[in-house]
Amino acid sequence: MALEHALLVALSERPAGGLELARRFDRSIGFFWHATHQQIYRVLARMESDGWVSVETVAQHGRPDTRVYRPSRAGRRVLAAWLAEPMPMETFRSDVAVKLRGASYGDREAVLAGVRSSLADHHARLAHYEQLAKDYPDPAALTGAERDQYLVLRGGIRLEQFWIDWLTDYLGLEARSARTSTTEGSA
8 A cells, every 4th residue: 555545545534634634644544554744745745746636725814725635536546446456465564573582682671661661552542442433332333434434443443452462461471481480590
């Protein structure tokens, strides 16, 4: 996936100015597709020159005019074509996994501190996702874009639960191993 596709999805949900789009991106799509505000603005400019978005200048009172972006006909065709492409198998690339595997070759306590910090971050993100899920009190009644948003949110919740379970298992096994080593050392 390219950032262009993520932006076309966000703009299909609701046209926006660059700053609003960047903020919305941070609160939604940005959880699973990271982009800086600079990248978003750079890509929007390229999408405009490629004809994938149309831009309307909107006057604002007491502030500079804003440029509101929306997918153009060409942009909607590009998005539809990309959505129809086969989905590749997701790859798992994780610094955490490599550090866990390499903990025996360095400062194990530093790795464990990192695991605890990561675990706290995943708990916080899970709480955020669960709060967002309250906006969908009757998931079975959802249709269209709302259903799609909810299902992606459910995926995010499950992914955070995976991370919490895995890191908790790692810390638990590590703690049991440390206790066993201490008991054996004092015997």
